Amino acid sequence: MAKMEVKTSLLDDMIGVGDMVLLEPLNEDSFINNLKKRFDHNEVYTYIGSVVISINPYRSLPIYTPEKVEEYRNRNFYELSPHIFALSDEAYRSLRDQDKDQCILITGESGAGKTEASKLVMSYVAAVCGKGAEVNQVKEQLLQSNPVLEAFGNAKTVRNDNSSRFGKYMDIEFDFKGDPLGGVISNYLLEKSRVVKQPRGERNFHIFYQILSGASEDFLCKLKLERDFSRYNYLGLDSAKVNGVDDAANFRTVRNAMQIVGFMDHETQSVFEVVAAVLKLGNIEFKPESRVNGLDESKIKDKNELKEICELTGIDQSVLERAFSFRTVEAKQEKVSTTLNVAQAYYARDALAKNLYSRLFSWLVTRINESIKAQTKVRKKVMGVLDIYGFEIFEDNSFEQFIINYCNEKLQQIFIELTLKEEQEEYIREGIEWTHIEYFNNAIICDLIENNQTGILAMLDEECLRPGTVTDDTFLEKLNQVCATHQHFESRMSKCSRFLNDTSLPHSCFRIQHYAGKVMYQVEGFVDKNNDLLYRDLSQAMWKASHSLIKALFPEGNPAKINLKRPPTAGSQFKASVATLMKNLQTKNPNYIRCIKPNDKKAAHIFNDALVCHQIRYLGLLENVRVRRAGYAFRQAYEPCLERYKMLCKQTWPHWRGPARAGVEVLFNELEIPEEEFSFGRSKIFIRNPRTLFKLEDLRKQRLEDLATLIEKIYRGWKCRTRFLLMKKSQIVIASWYRRYAQQKKYQKIKSSAIIVQSYIRGWKARKLLRELKHQKRCNEAATIIAAYWHGTQARRELKRLKEEARRKHAVAVIWAYWLGLKVRREYRKFFRANAGRKIYEFTLQRLMQKYFLEMKNKMPSLSPIDKNWPARPYLFLDSTHKELKRIFHLWRCKKYRDQFTDQQKLIYEEKLEASELFKDKKALYPASVGQPFQGAYLEISKNPKYKKLKDAVDEKIIIAEVVNKINRANGKATSRIFLLTKNNVLLADQKSGNIKSEVPLGDVTKVSMSSQNDGFFAVHLKEGSEAAGKGDFLLSSNHLIEMATKLYRTTLSQTKQKLNIEISDEFLVQFRQDKVCVKFIQGSQKNGNIPTCKRKNNRLLEVAVP
Ligand SMILES: Nc1ncnc2c1ncn2[C@@H]1O[C@H](COP(=O)(O)OP(=O)(O)OP(=O)(O)O)[C@@H](O)[C@H]1O
């Protein structure tokens, strides 16, 4: 296709007439011919004033390219050939620059191209509005909401391969700059009956086919689905494939769009799981089963599908199964369960599928809204785009078509209200001369449907709420009674006999003459669909699902929130939401796109005159042109008009003092606008031709540019002058500062020069003076030096003389001495023998030695071996002698000392020495024992007659006889015992009677243990298995422990030639009978004086507290 040339005016290269207002002559034929001519030349858009007529080309035209967008951007509406972009641009600029909320109303019958038009408007606005990362994301999300909603809400019908089966109104929100902030989508009644049944030649919603064609094997498996369409009862088979539609590719588009819109992965997953569950629901089949009491009961044929659904949705299989077989009715707090027969079970299944799907759809809209909602709270400007399902007539029309067509009636009504009626009424109100133009007002049809008392919807609601048997037929009967006389209502059974013989009108139908044609509605299903009831058992089963999305879709299933009130009927809900929509639209500036379908075959290049003519008629387009032609293209209240254009006239610029109307009059006179081009209304100025308005706009633009230049000029002048003045002021300041600085510098230079000159002169003077002084001083010094030298010379001369004299005297003396010596030596030589020198030396030495020894005799220290005194050495050469003498003396006096001892004393000292080796620095008791003589027999047994028996029993020599304390092994208490040590034995005897208690041969004593502390406790360990060891080791305490231990050691050594083991430790083990007991020495209190106490703590521990 050749690229279209850029046009600068609507009139350039015009094919037919671009604006029907210019059509001459104006009649139906010329209107259609004009459209046809333009259509044949690929001009699918034509204007009626500001209304765009769009004819569906059924093929893609190269008129939506980015270049086209640029071409239409910021251009006046009538400047270029008609295009949907021109309308979009006009609406967007009006929203951005004049702060008027806009709505774009797209009407036309099914397949006329409304959805496409709405997408074109959105994409144009997205292309021309602000840019930036954030804004682009908002745009992208807004645009990508379309594929998602189309996949779930559109389906192939006989009229349209992509027919919208829901109504959609989208508010796009902008900030003051015209940047998009977000959006809100409202959806209207989805045709949900399609989920379970589709008319011949039609399909279910696209998404089902898309999933099965486009999902990966893996994903299908996860959803428990199979790719084969024929596996699913809910998918009509005869037209499962649509020409030119790639379901698989569309599925990818939808998933991608969901991601862009902001669906989380788990959300997308949940959505598809619900879709899969709906599909699978259709495969659940029931078979009858009779019960004893005669009631019909149904049973699920194959539970496999049910099981899979339950796995998908996380519903307990038994719960869902029960919900398909029983129905619980709650009346006056009583629950009654009735069984469902096969038909009822199918009805329940389908109702569930429909509800699940339609709720999912509403959830999707809410979820999308959450993503696309504006994030800021700033004031928003709004552009609403309305794309509702088009007027449609099928072979069988049911409740859905009734609702859809009602909605279209309302839209037509608002078109009439705003363009035809309101416009004409406004002329009259404003006192503008006007000849009324006839047009068909469809208010009467709207009333037939929506009247609160006698409207069809009201009748239907009344039937639905009425007690007693209610059927579709009773509803029709009621209609026949109430609406019989209505001009647009036709029914065979009505009281009015007009249609009694009309065989084209079956008994179970009624017909409405809509604005767009007669539609015959099958009354069957009206009541049910209006009631839109889902058995509570089913909603409760759904609520129990662990699938969070499904649970959320059925909030009424929550037993805690049971609401016995009937929900509003589908009809009344729809009526209310349409009413809200209409109210909303009325607050905005409307822009119309009226879509026309050129043929019924969905084919390109075919222009069916009759079909187009029909649409033109019912859309009231001709009337629209007439009103437009007779009227004025533009109107505006005087104040904003004057405000907008006042700069075009000297009198009104910048301020007009006086009424606004007078100002506008002056303005228009000044501009010399021809009188037929405008009219003055009561509160508004009416401009007949858009060209006049554009002229005004151009002038304004030009003037604004001039004004901007003027402002710029003055501003620049002001800016330069201020800058100049500032610079001047600054220059003076800088100059003064600089001068001051320069003078200061100069002064400092002069000052420093003067100082330098001065200093040089002073220096010169000072040096001169110095020179003089120095000269004087040198003169003085020279005199002194000369005098000194003179004196020196004299003194040295005298010294030399004196020295000479002294030398002579000395020489004389020496010579004299030598001479005398010589004389003496000659004299005495005769008295000396040859080795007299040696003799004298020896003699002297002898004398000295004599003297040394004699002196030593007097200085001798005492004979005590411990006396450390020794006289000092008199002569150095006697050093070694003196030391040797000291050693010999010490040895001698030690010997002397030893010689005094008797044998007994020697023994005692030997013992003491032994004791020292055993205990010194090991036992704290030892130092105290050094001074005590070892007596051995402290107890004189032989002298005491009490011990005679004991004396007799011991025939050996007694080495130790002493009273000791024996510690009771069991309780640690002490008992006195006589301890005897003989050459071969240790004996313990009773102190009172002298009876021997124990006798231990020394060979059986293995060890003696004691603490390191200041106590007398000791243990005598006995050889294991010896005779005496029966009761175990002895624990004894003695006042002469050191002596006893030493003697025991010595005796054992001499008798057994073995060293007795003496263990000194504060913790040792003793053997008491079979037990090993630990004797532990601890620091005790002093409360018993200095006596250690002994306590048996337990069978393992015996504690000795040593103070
Ligand atoms: N401007 C266009 N250019 C090319 N093809 C178009 C255009 N407008 C519509 N079509 C074609 O017509 C088909 C039907 O259009 P669309 O879905 O917009 O109709 P509709 O008015 O929304 O119908 P319904 O009321 O059933 O939803 C589109 O799928 C597309 O193939």
Ligand SMILES: [Mg+2]
């Ligand atoms: Mg559509």
